[in-house]
Amino acid sequence: MLARTPSHSPGPMARAFHRFGHNKAALFGVCIIMPMLAMILSYPLWWTFKPNDIDLLAMNSGPTATHWFGTDGVGRDVFVRVLEGGRISLLVAVASTIISAIIGFLVGAISALAGRWADAVTMRFVDLVMTLPPVIFLLVLASIAGTGIWPTVLVISLLSWPLLSRMIRSRLLELRERDFVLASRGMGAGLGHLLFRHGLPNSIDILVVYATLQIANAILLEAGLSFLGLGIAPPAASWGNMLNAARSTAVLEQFPWQWLFPGGALILAVLAINFIGDGLRDAFDPRAELN
Amino acid sequence: MLLALSVLIFLLLRLTPGDPIDAYIDPNIPMSPEQLSELRSQLGLDRPLPVQYLAWLQQAVTGNLGFSIKRQDQPVLDLVLSRIGPTVLLMGSALVIAIIAGIVTGVISAVRRNSPVDLSFSVFALVGISSPAFLSALIGLYVFAVRLGWAPSGGMLTPGAEFSVADLLHHLILPAALLSIAQAALIMRYMRSSLLEVLNQDYVRTARAKGVKEFWVIAKHALRNALLPVVTVIGSTIGLAIGGAIFIESVFNWPGMGLLLVNAVETRDYPVIMGATLIIGACVIVVNLLTDITYAVIDPRIKVG
Numbered sequence: 021m022l023a024r025t026p027s028h029s030p031g032p033m034a035r036a037f038h039r040f041g042h043n044k045a046a047l048f049g050v051c052i053i054m055p056m057l058a059m060i061l062s063y064p065l066w067w068t069f070k071p072n073d074i075d076l077l078a079m080n081s082g083p084t085a086t087h088w089f090g091t092d093g094v095g096r097d098v099f100v101r102v103l104e105g106g107r108i109s110l111l112v113a114v115a116s117t118i119i120s121a122i123i124g125f126l127v128g129a130i131s132a133l134a135g136r137w138a139d140a141v142t143m144r145f146v147d148l149v150m151t152l153p154p155v156i157f158l159l160v161l162a163s164i165a166g167t168g169i170w171p172t173v174l175v176i177s178l179l180s181w182p183l184l185s186r187m188i189r190s191r192l193l194e195l196r197e198r199d200f201v202l203a204s205r206g207m208g209a210g211l212g213h214l215l216f217r218h219g220l221p222n223s224i225d226i227l228v229v230y231a232t233l234q235i236a237n238a239i240l241l242e243a244g245l246s247f248l249g250l251g252i253a254p255p256a257a258s259w260g261n262m263l264n265a266a267r268s269t270a271v272l273e274q275f276p277w278q279w280l281f282p283g284g285a286l287i288l289a290v291l292a293i294n295f296i297g298d299g300l301r302d303a304f305d306p307r308a309e310l311n
Numbered sequence: 312m313l314l315a316l317s318v319l320i321f322l323l324l325r326l327t328p329g330d331p332i333d334a335y336i337d338p339n340i341p342m343s344p345e346q347l348s349e350l351r352s353q354l355g356l357d358r359p360l361p362v363q364y365l366a367w368l369q370q371a372v373t374g375n376l377g378f379s380i381k382r383q384d385q386p387v388l389d390l391v392l393s394r395i396g397p398t399v400l401l402m403g404s405a406l407v408i409a410i411i412a413g414i415v416t417g418v419i420s421a422v423r424r425n426s427p428v429d430l431s432f433s434v435f436a437l438v439g440i441s442s443p444a445f446l447s448a449l450i451g452l453y454v455f456a457v458r459l460g461w462a463p464s465g466g467m468l469t470p471g472a473e474f475s476v477a478d479l480l481h482h483l484i485l486p487a488a489l490l491s492i493a494q495a496a497l498i499m500r501y502m503r504s505s506l507l508e509v510l511n512q513d514y515v516r517t518a519r520a521k522g523v524k525e526f527w528v529i530a531k532h533a534l535r536n537a538l539l540p541v542v543t544v545i546g547s548t549i550g551l552a553i554g555g556a557i558f559i560e561s562v563f564n565w566p567g568m569g570l571l572l573v574n575a576v577e578t579r580d581y582p583v584i585m586g587a588t589l590i591i592g593a594c595v596i597v598v599n600l601l602t603d604i605t606y607a608v609i610d611p612r613i614k615v616g
Contacts, residue, residue, distance in 0.1 A: 148315050152592050155554030156572070160323060160588055163576040240443045244558065247445045248573055266449050267562070273457045283446045291441045 036225075039303040046299020052292035056285070060106040069097035071104035071257050083277055090277040092265065102282050105257040106289070112169060112252070113238035116176035117231050124181035125227065128188025129219045133196060134211060143189070146182040154179055155244065162245055167253040176241050184230045191223050225304035232297035236290045243286055259286045316592045317371065320585050321364050371589070378582060387586035390571060395590075398567030401560070402552050404487040409494035410545065414538075416495070417502025422529060424507065432499065439496030444489075444555035448562040451489040461485075486563045490555050494548045501544045506537040539610050546602025550595060 030038065040046055064070075074094055083090045089098035131142040149157070157179055165171035195201055201218050209217075239259075245251030246260025247267075254261055259282040266272045266279035378386055416436075420429040439447075455461050463482055509515065510533055518532045519525075557569035564570065568587055575583035 144315070148312070148319060151312065151316055151596060152588070153550040153553040153595060155557055156588055156591055159557070159572060159576050160584055163579060163581070163584055164323065236441075244443055244445060247558070248561065249577060263445065263449065272449065272453060276453060279449060283449065286446065287438070287442050290443075291438070294437075294441055 036303040040299050043299040043302060045295045046303075049292040049295030049299065052288060053296065056106065056289060056292070057110075060103050060110065063100060063103040067100055067103070069100045071101050072096060072255055089281045090275070092275075092278050098262075098278055098281055101257040101262060102259070102285050105259045105262055105282055106285060108169065108252055108256060108258045109239050109242055109260070109286075109289075110235075112173050112176065112242045112258075113235045116173045116180065116238045116242075117234045119173065119177035120180040120234065121184060121227055121231055123177065124184030124230070125188055125220070125223070126215075127181065128185035129192055129215050129223075130211075131185070132189045132192035133214050133219065139189075142185070146185055149179075149182045154241070158241060158245060159248070159250070162250040167250060169252060169256075172242055172245060172251045175245070176238050179241070180234055180238065184226070184234075187226050187230065188219075188223050191226060192219050195219070195222050229297060229301045229304060232293060232300055236293035236297065239286065239290055239293070259283075312596055313593055316596070317368060317589060318364065320589050320592070321367055323585070387582050390583060391568065391587050391590050394566065394568045394571045394587075397565060398556060398560070398569065401483065401487055401490065401565060401567060402549075402556055404483055405490035405494065405552060405556075406545075406549075408488055409491035409498055409548070412491065413495040413498025414502050414541070417499040417541075418506060418529065418534065420499065420503045421506035421510065429503075433503075436496035436499050439492045440500075442492075443558070444493065445558035445562060447492055448486070448489050448559050451485060452562060455485055486559050486565055490552065490559045493555055494545075494552055497548055497551070498541060498544060501541050502537065505540045506533060509533045509537040512536075539606075542609065543602060543606055546599065546605070549598045549602075553591060553595070 074096060081091050089102060091097055092101070127142050127146070131139040158175060161175040161178060162171070165175050195218065201214065204213065204218065242251050242258065243260030243263065246258045247264050249261075249264060252258040252261050262282035263279050263286075271278055416432045420432045423429050456463065463485075506529075510529075515528060515533055518528045523532070553569075556567065557573060559565065560567045560569035561573045568591065572584065572587045572591075574580075575587065
């Protein structure tokens with residue numbers, strides 16, 4: 021008897037999405053992040069103030085009907101700055117995640133597929149990068165790279181790839197011994213073919229989960245850097261440099277809306293993305309089916 | 312490992328903007344290019360990088376990490392050493408709080424599994440892991456120091472007052488508690504899942520069948536085995552705590568390594584940055600080693616080698 025899968029049975033992707041759809045926490049995350057994203061992307065269409073508009077009649081004013089989240093020390097609207105800050109934070113997070121995913125995949129795949137020497141060299145380097153606590157490394161790199169959006173993206177991406185490259189490496193080491201890969205090597209497939217024809221499709225789940233969780237991570241790193249005055253420099257808004265304002269005692273004590281709202285937005289976004297990331301991981305993990 | 316780290320730090324030091332010779336020049340005295348190149352060869356800056364590295368390493372292991380650019384030419388080593396004590400104090404107390412809080416809440420969560428208590432602890436842990444140290448520091452500072460006035464808002468001792476342990480503790484408790492949140496949350500999650508696993512084992516069922524009281528089943532039979540994986544987690548949270556300590560110290564103006572590093576980064580004081588990074592890296596390597604050794608000692612199943 022030939023064991024045949026019936027043609028209508030759902031594929032692995034469809035089953036993963038099905039599992040994701042039954043994960044309440046992950047759906048909760050989607051429900052938070054989607055409206056946030058919509059507001060962040062569309063705010064110039066429906067909100068009267070611009071991020072650097074100054075309202076001289078309302079400096080340091082608390083939340084009112086015109087300024088929902090109040091205004092800061094020079095009369096800029098906090099609500100619009102939270103949204104603009106979200107744009108910059110997400111831009112930094114997404115850009116650095118893409119760069120670090122590319123580096124991480126290439127390093128991991130090359131060390132798994134390109135022979136023993138490449139493996140030894142790259143993995144020792146990964147060990148080295150992972151020795152130092154990330155925040156320390158971040159500070160050192162940031163002090164060299166300077167402030168601004170692209171230096172920040174560069175610093176965060178340079179720091180974040182080692183973990184991914186380890187996961188990719190262990191997945192591909194296993195894959196390397198599989199018959200179809202052996203066959204294609206036997207037929208003379210080059211490194212490029214192995215990387216992108218066999219390696220990439222078989223590690224796409226790792227990449228997706230990594231990318232999701234890394235976006236949350238990068239948002240936190242960017243906020244931390246900007247909080248210390250090393251990431252995004254004012255007058256550009258970011259959640260981190262709005263929190264930086266609270267390092268002055270007057271702002272911290274008397275104008276809490278100036279830092280509580282960006283802080284709240286930060287936690288909400290990070291929590292929601294982490295929920296989604298965990299949900300995706302459970303959905304892609306075949307063992308999750310047993311639970 | 313430490314050697315490789317020192318190579319990396321040396322290369323980063325060379326990557327820093329500006330000529331390393333600038334650190335030695337008095338900007339008020341104009342120097343001709345000939346004088347500059349003479350100074351360069353005097354300092355060995357014209358030799359190849361590997362030679363420079365070896366010279367730097369020789370100085371570094373004998374305790375000469377160079378001089379601070381911005382702080383009246385203080386030796387970096389002195390600066391760093393004077394800051395280690397406060398940081399160790401802060402991180403140590405945070406670690407103690409985190410271990411106690413994490414294990415207690417983790418055990419309660421596991422024993423009262425899926426109860427409202429468990430649920431609220433788990434949600435708290437999730438928020439604790441997701442919220443960055445600087446944000447919890449700000450909120451804690453705002454609530455406990457500004458609104459409630461329970462604790463001072465910064466520093467390590469009351470300026471001008473005579474040293475007393477009570478004063479130190481008064482300043483220590485808030486930053487230490489805030490620093491411990493993320494660690495406690497992680498320890499709690501691992502404690503919970505590890506205890507749940509152990510509670511399903513046969514010997515626990517046997518102990519219950521023998522009629523051992525539930526409290527002793529947990530405390531004597533289950534907890535000891537459940538603690539094993541938690542020890543590794545505690546070791547791996549040290550890196551997290553160092554990251555958190557940087558933010559907590561800068562919010563609370565705590566005179567530790569983190570504040571030193573942040574100030575050095577703000578003023579681009581590269582010798583201090585590199586010296587502090589080297590020392591912190593060395594500490595992390597030692598702590599990781601200690602964790603591995605502890606794990607081998609308490610778990611007889613692990614054989615070294």
